[in-house]
Amino acid sequence: MNRLSIVLAATAGLLAGALGYSLLNQPEPQTDAVAVRAIVEQVLSEQAALAAVSASVSPAPVETAAIDPAVLNPMIEQYLLSDPKVLQRVSSALEVTLRQEETARTETAMAEFKDRIFNAPDQIILGNPDGDVTLVEFFDYNCGYCRAALPDMAALLAEDPNLKVVLKEFPILSNESIDAARVGVLVGASDADYWDFHQALFTSRGKVDKDVALAAAQSLGLSPAELEAQMNDPTVAQTIQGSYEIAQALGITGTPTYIIGNEIIPGAIGVDELRARIADMRACGQSQCS
Known part of the structure; x- marks a missing residue:
C-alpha cells in the first residue's frame, strides 16, 4: 500500500465513523486537522516498520522449471500404453459420475414438478x-x-x-x-x-x-x-x-x-x-x- 492509499484509507475511516454516528443520531466526535495529521503520520510510521520486518523474513521466491510438452507428452503416452486399462477405469468412473449427476437432476425436477x-x-x-x-x-x-x-x-x-x-x-x-x-x-x-x-x-x-x-x-x-x-x-x-x-x-x-x-x-x-x-x-x- 503506497502513502497516498494509506492517507486515503485513514481519511475514509474517519468519514465512515462520522457517517456512522450521523446514522445513529449520536453526536459526532470532533477531530481537527492537527489530529488527522497525527493519525496519518502514525499509520505511515507503523506501515514502514511492518514493511521492514516483512522484507527481513520473507523467503526468496522459488523458481519452477517450465514443463516441456515434448518431454511430458511421451511420458503420459508411455504410462497409458503400459496400462491401457487406465482409460477403461477412467471411462467407467466418468460414466458413474454422469449417471449420478443425471439421477440427482431428475430427482430434483421430479420433486419440483x-x-x-x-x-x-x-x-x-x-x-x-x-x-x-x-x-x-x-x-x-x-x-x-x-x-x-x-x-x-x-x-x-x-x-x-x-x-x-x-x-x-x-x-x-x-x-x-x-x-x-x-x-x-x-x-x-x-x-x-x-x-x-x-x-x-x-x-x-x-x-x-x-x-x-x-x-x-x-x-x-x-x-x-x-x-x-x-x-x-x-x-x-x-x-x-x-x-x-x-x-x-x-x-x-x-x-x-x-x-x-x-x-x-x-x-x-x-x-x-x-x-x-x-x-x-x-x-x-x-x-x-x-
Whole structure:
C-alpha cells in the first residue's frame, strides 16, 4: 500500500465513523486537522516498520522449471500404453459420475414438478382416479411405438382395478400431431369417453390429423364445428405447454415415455415390464425393489 492509499484509507475511516454516528443520531466526535495529521503520520510510521520486518523474513521466491510438452507428452503416452486399462477405469468412473449427476437432476425436477405430473387439474385420467399406483404416459398420436403399446395400456386398465393412468398430450412429431392433441384436450375436458377417442385415433389408418381427430370426436356425440372453434383457446395451448415444460425439466425427448414413482421409463417396454414396475410400487414404494 503506497502513502497516498494509506492517507486515503485513514481519511475514509474517519468519514465512515462520522457517517456512522450521523446514522445513529449520536453526536459526532470532533477531530481537527492537527489530529488527522497525527493519525496519518502514525499509520505511515507503523506501515514502514511492518514493511521492514516483512522484507527481513520473507523467503526468496522459488523458481519452477517450465514443463516441456515434448518431454511430458511421451511420458503420459508411455504410462497409458503400459496400462491401457487406465482409460477403461477412467471411462467407467466418468460414466458413474454422469449417471449420478443425471439421477440427482431428475430427482430434483421430479420433486419440483410432482403435482404437475400426477395431479394437474387439466390432465386426462383413466382407470381408478383413487388408485394406489399411478402410471403416467407421454404420447403423440402419430407415434408408431405408442400405437404398438396401446394394447399394453388396454390390458393394464382391464386387469388392474387399482391402477390410475394419467395421459399427457405430448405432440412432438408434426403439426398434425399438435392439431390432434388440441382436439384431444377438448375431448378430455368434455363428458365424452376419452378412452374410446384415444383408441379410435391409435387404430385409425394413416397420419392422425385434425380431421381424423374431429371425426373421432363426432362419433362420440361432440360437435366438430364447436371443437374446431375452440382449438386455439389459450387453455388448450396451456395444457399442451404444460406437458412440454415437464418434459424439458425431466429430459423427456421421445414417446412413449412412462413415469412410475420416481422412475422415468423411455420407450415401449412391454406390458410385462410395466406390470413388474407396478407390482414393485405396491411392494416397496419404488418402481424397482432392491
